[in-house]
Amino acid sequence: MSQARQSDSTKTSVKKTPAPPLSPPKHKTLLRLLSYLKPYWWALMLTVVGFAINAGTEIWIAKLLQYITDAINQNNQSKQDLFPFIIIALFFVRGVGSFLGNYYTALVSRNLVYELRVQVFNKLLRLPSSFYLANPAGTISSKLIFDVEQVTAASTDSLKTLLRDGLTVLALMGFLLYSNWRLTLILFLVLPPILWLIRIASRRYLKLSKGIQETMGDVSHITNEVIGGYQVVKNYGGQAYEAKRFDATSKKNLRQGMKVVVTNSINTPAVQLLMAIAMAVVVWLALRPAVIDNISAGEFISYIAAAGLLSKPVRSLTDVNQKLQKGIAAGESIFALIDEPEEEDTGKLNPALSGAIHLENVSLVYPDSTVALQNFNLDIRAGETVALVGRSGAGKSSLVNLLTRTLTTSSGKITMDGMPIEDITLESLRSQIAMVNQQVVLFNTTVFNNIAYGGLAQKTQAEVELAAKDAFAHDFIMKMPHGYQSEIGAEGLQLSGGQRQRLSIARALLKDAPILILDEATSALDNESEYFIQQALDNVMKNRTTLVIAHRLTTIESADRIAVMNGGQIVEIGTHSELMQKQGHYAQMYERDFE
Incomplete structure (x- = not known):
């Protein structure tokens, strides 16, 4: 008789399995994710303040090199005695800004995970039985555990990088334009090819991220099956079969992950190479007497230092694309579950039944x-x-x-x-x-x-x-x-x-x-x-x-x-x-x- 029940359950799953929905546009998924951040606008404001302070200190690091160089050239001992205290104060302020930014982005991030996870779990409690018959337990739990965690990459993690490194780039570019706008314009020439590289990579990241999620769901499903049926596995000598099945699925996940690494390993150095070419041209021109006329040695060193400081935040902004696409793919998966039709209740009566x-x-x-x-x-x-x-x-x-x-x-x-x-x-x-x-x-x-x-x-x-x-x-x-x-x-x-x-x-x-x-x-x-x-x-x-x-x-x-x-x-x-x-x-x- 247990076979009867299995038969019926199988048919039920056939009955209710929905056609796979079309994926929504990426920007809609991202905007929907960001809507969860509205209650934490105050934390985001403090994050902006913190990272703005952090970005400001980048300028002062470059400016400090100018003052130090000029003081040495002028043999101004009174100014030189102040520099150690200025350095300590500068890095103290930098630390305060970094703390504010990192702490409040983490606060928003963990609250986002909490709210999404609770919403997904509560949704699972309201879904019809047909949903559970049509979807393996491992796939469902993977959405609740893995996908929800990945979503933070598209929202708070990406936002943190965009704010921290974006503000730093803006501050440094502003400083460079102020110092010597003609040299700085050369840096903008590499912007179109960088954007083109990022666009190509983002498409691939999104595709690969979806593949990683699917394989993680399969890994979770196999794990749940083995844990739930461990007695059958042991009694029927299924260890080798299950190990082979798990290994094959894990290798799929590994291959998807390595493709992401390869894409990132090509994309990031390519962007950095373009930046290096622009920097090389800037340095070459900066060393021409006609260009650096009326610029002190300290101002020249300050300019080159600020240009050099651009490299790290630009690299981080390039890497954020990978996180963003990964999070968007996870968001699509989660929102597809949240948008599942709930169990319909057409009833309005609450009678005390006799059992007829x-x-x-x-x-x-x-x-x-x-x-x-x-x-x-x-x-x-x-x-x-x-x-x-x-x-x-x-x-x-x-x-x-x-x-x-x-x-x-x-x-x-x-x-x-x-x-x-x-x-x-x-x-x-x-x-x-x-x-x-x-x-x-x-x-x-x-x-x-x-x-x-x-x-x-x-x-x-x-x-x-x-x-x-x-x-x-x-x-x-x-x-x-x-x-x-x-x-x-x-x-x-x-x-x-x-x-x-x-x-x-x-x-x-x-x-x-x-x-x-x-x-x-x-x-x-x-x-x-x-x-x-x-x-x-x-x-x-x-x-x-x-x-x-x-x-x-x-x-x-x-x-x-x-x-x-x-x-x-x-x-x-x-x-x-x-x-x-x-x-x-x-x-x-x-x-x-x-x-």
């Missing part, structure tokens, strides 16, 4: 034309227990997904207590349906928090203990080191399969919902565990409408009715004895599977 369920001519057809349910009709009375049996792919799990509105019908209607299921709010509907699955989901927290989970968090200790007793879980819980406050580890792996299942049943009991769905709740358990769990299920099924996806014989036999499904329809329905007398589908299944 009516399905009339319900059909569910997937885009690939696979029919999960076809003209399905079933009337379940409040408090009745109905078991669903059938071969894998008969549509049992699809039916359950329709009742929780994980899926929507292609045609037909479903009502609960006479109300169309679409008119009931998702919160109200799901709060009144308890589920116990074969695959138990537990969290890395205490026993108490796992039973009183989510909307049940306000339940008292006494209510939790009563639910655990009815689920035959209280005794083993009390034997744990800290009782109900004992940590159970990731996915509850410190507990046995039967113990985990009993915690799941305790959670369902505590929910006290009028509708209960049991999806192979005792499958693959040892006899002792099955005995306790069957006793617990008898408790949880009392006075509730119960839908049982066929598992063990005892639950099926005691059901009020058994519906035999085949090809998305009910082919037989009745009690165990009635169906056995018919000697039809159910009798054949009983003899083949249960005896």
Whole structure:
């Protein structure tokens, strides 16, 4: 029966996988990223002030060389005695400016990561189940962890470089123009080829950055699979296969990363070479007597020093392009997730349900034309227990997904207590349906928090203990080191399969919902565990409408009715004895599977 569920899940993913959206223009992604910085305008202002101070000190370093040279030439001892103090003061001011700039850009950067990460996580909580079926867990977690961190490269990191080094370049260029505008104009001649190089490189950076993100998603996905399925990997000797798979994906990531390095390693030296050519021409001209006429030795050295100081900030401004394109690619990935359509809730009613369920001519057809349910009709009375049996792919799990509105019908209607299921709010509907699955989901927290989970968090200790007793879980819980406050580890792996299942049943009991769905709740358990769990299920099924996806014989036999499904329809329905007398589908299944 687990194969049935897998089949249904696979089809669900086929149904909901959206066509890949077109990437938005780069400038729109960048502007959207920068919009997150608006609340921190005051920090950005302090950043500008800090880096402006830093840029100003670059000019004074060049100017100081002029004063020192002229003082030496004039043998002015009084001025020379002041220079050590001026140097200390200059670098103190420079340090203050650098601190202001670096601190407040880091403040903005970390807050941006925090806000984006929280927004993405909250979005994940509101997305429909189909999104998770269509996207591997590793890819999703990579967006939350890797892509969000990369986004800072496009916003705050790039902004920091642009402000710090951009202001420095502007300050130095202003100083050079003031000192000798004719020589300085030569530096502007290399500007067009530099911009052309940056444009070519930016296209390649963006393409490569997207490739890096995709491969990081694959790396994360494989890692999650191996961690989650480590027992299967070990038991079936899959270490070599998984190592090979991980190595191949990691090499893809490595190749993409090295292509970025190669592009940057060519682009940056090329820009620096153009700057060096311009500087060489400037120096050559500066040494001509006609050009440096009426300029003191100190002014000449100051000019050359300022021109030399341009090299580092220009190189940094060239490198910022790589960060910018990397961040824009990450931003596109994150915003694509943020813009995913959320789970639609058309309901407006919040009724207290008794558990009467009516399905009339319900059909569910997937885009690939696979029919999960076809003209399905079933009337379940409040408090009745109905078991669903059938071969894998008969549509049992699809039916359950329709009742929780994980899926929507292609045609037909479903009502609960006479109300169309679409008119009931998702919160109200799901709060009144308890589920116990074969695959138990537990969290890395205490026993108490796992039973009183989510909307049940306000339940008292006494209510939790009563639910655990009815689920035959209280005794083993009390034997744990800290009782109900004992940590159970990731996915509850410190507990046995039967113990985990009993915690799941305790959670369902505590929910006290009028509708209960049991999806192979005792499958693959040892006899002792099955005995306790069957006793617990008898408790949880009392006075509730119960839908049982066929598992063990005892639950099926005691059901009020058994519906035999085949090809998305009910082919037989009745009690165990009635169906056995018919000697039809159910009798054949009983003899083949249960005896």
